[in-house]
Amino acid sequence: MSAITDRDLGPGGIRGYLAEFRRNVLRRHPTMAIGGGLLILMILSAILAPFLFTVDPIALSPIQRLRVPSGDHWFGTDMFGRDIYSRTIYGTRISLVVGLAAAVLSITIGLVIGMTAGYIRLLDAILMRIMDGLMAIPGILLAIALVSLSGASLITVTIAITIPEIPRVVRLVRAIVLSVREEPYVEAAVAAGTRLPLILIRHILPNTIPPLIVQATYVCASAMLTESILGFLGVGTPPEIPSWGNIMAEGRTYFQIAPWIIFFPGALLALTVLAVNVLGDGLRDTLDPRIAKKM
Numbered sequence: 001m002s003a004i005t006d007r008d009l010g011p012g013g014i015r016g017y018l019a020e021f022r023r024n025v026l027r028r029h030p031t032m033a034i035g036g037g038l039l040i041l042m043i044l045s046a047i048l049a050p051f052l053f054t055v056d057p058i059a060l061s062p063i064q065r066l067r068v069p070s071g072d073h074w075f076g077t078d079m080f081g082r083d084i085y086s087r088t089i090y091g092t093r094i095s096l097v098v099g100l101a102a103a104v105l106s107i108t109i110g111l112v113i114g115m116t117a118g119y120i121r122l123l124d125a126i127l128m129r130i131m132d133g134l135m136a137i138p139g140i141l142l143a144i145a146l147v148s149l150s151g152a153s154l155i156t157v158t159i160a161i162t163i164p165e166i167p168r169v170v171r172l173v174r175a176i177v178l179s180v181r182e183e184p185y186v187e188a189a190v191a192a193g194t195r196l197p198l199i200l201i202r203h204i205l206p207n208t209i210p211p212l213i214v215q216a217t218y219v220c221a222s223a224m225l226t227e228s229i230l231g232f233l234g235v236g237t238p239p240e241i242p243s244w245g246n247i248m249a250e251g252r253t254y255f256q257i258a259p260w261i262i263f264f265p266g267a268l269l270a271l272t273v274l275a276v277n278v279l280g281d282g283l284r285d286t287l288d289p290r291i292a293k294k295m
Contacts (some may be wrong), residue, residue, distance in 0.1 A: 028064060032282020041266075046092040049184035050194035054086040065074040067257050076146045076260040078250060086266045090197045094154070094243040095272065101158045103216040111208065113166070114173025115200055119181055128174070131167035139164030143226060147235045155236055161223045167265030172215055173208050179205045210287035212267055218281030223275045244269045 045052060061081030069076040075084035115126040134142075139161075146160035180186060186203050196204075230236035232252075233243020239246060246263040251261025 014089045027190040030282075030288060031278050035275045035277070035279030035282055038271065039279055042092055042272050042275065043096060045089055046096050047137070048085075049089045049093065052089055054081050054089050057082065057087040057090045058240060059225070066254065068258075069260055075203040077257065078247075078258070078261050081141065081253055084247070084261060084264055087247055088244070088268055091242045091244045091247060091265060092268065092272070094237060094241060095227060096155070098158050098161060098227040099220040099276070100183065102162045102165060103220040105158070106169050106219050107212050107216050108166075110166045110169025111173055111205075111212065114170040115177055115204060115208070117133070117170065119200065119204070119281075124174075129172050134164065135167045137164070140226060143188065143230060144233070144235050152235060152238050154185065157227060157236055160230075164238040165219050169212070169215060172211060176208050176211060177204055180204050182196060206268025214280050214284045214287065217283060218274050220282070221276040223277070224269065224273055240289045 051270050059082065061077070063077055064073070064081035066075050067073050067077040067081075073083050073085065075088060077083055078087075104255035106289045113127055117124045123173075143157075145158055146163070150156045169280050178271075181204065182204075188198065189203055227236060227243065228245035228248070231243045232249045233245075234249060236245050237243050239250075248262045251258065255262055
């Protein structure tokens with residue numbers, strides 16, 4: 001087998017591809033590059049947490065309690081002597097897992113329901129009234145109720161956060177389907193006797209993907225915020241699992257004498273949510289042809 005050369009990648013080779021990427025993405029859409037870069041750093045820190053000079057995030061050391069940030073404890077310690085830096089880095093895993101899982105689940109379920117409601121008119125009224133009922137309930141209250149009934153766990157929190165996000169995805173997909181189903185190529189497929197599943201997959205599904213990618217970033221950011229709120233209220237993940245919400249909830253009593261307990265996890269939460277939102281704005285500018293033409 002011959003080695004892959006620059007010729008295999010077309011004119012310009014690897015250098016030309018990288019130059020085109022910088023020109024079309026990094027320069028025209030710098031927000032997407034910035035948001036993506038920050039998000040990649042957060043993901044890497046979550047994956048490589050054991051190798052980033054961290055210690056056991058649940059190890060107690062009463063002698064080291066409420067120590068200010070220093071060379072030994074970069075983010076200080078809490079009231080039990082636990083290292084805030086380690087707990088914050090490991091807490092990144094919880095927020096990212098919940099955010100990504102909620103985005104994938106809500107987009108997948110919402111896509112199926114939205115396409116069904118948008119194309120099958122008999123089911124439209126029934127499904128959309130159910131979605132309207134779910135949207136009438138504040139998402140945070142619904143999540144608190146579900147966690148209180150089922151018990152605090154990572155899976156329960158993820159499901160509780162996902163359910164309020166589904167109706168928003170359904171309404172987005174339904175609106176797209178209602179518009180696309182009137183297009184001539186869809187009507188031609190119906191006239192040709194194409195089966196409904198093939199029409200949905202071949203002609204309608206591709207039109208929903210770009211908006212859903214953008215929507216997924218906003219769902220991910222919202223899910224991370226909701227998870228932190230649930231943890232701060234004491235109905236999120238169990239206390240033995242370090243998460244940004246749990247850390248800030250434990251530090252609120254000591255805020256006046258040890259503000260670093262809340263500051264560092266709060267700062268990383270804000271930075272991560274900002275990165276996801278900025279990435280979503282950049283993807284919107286890139287994938288929306290109306291905006292792309294103006295740029």
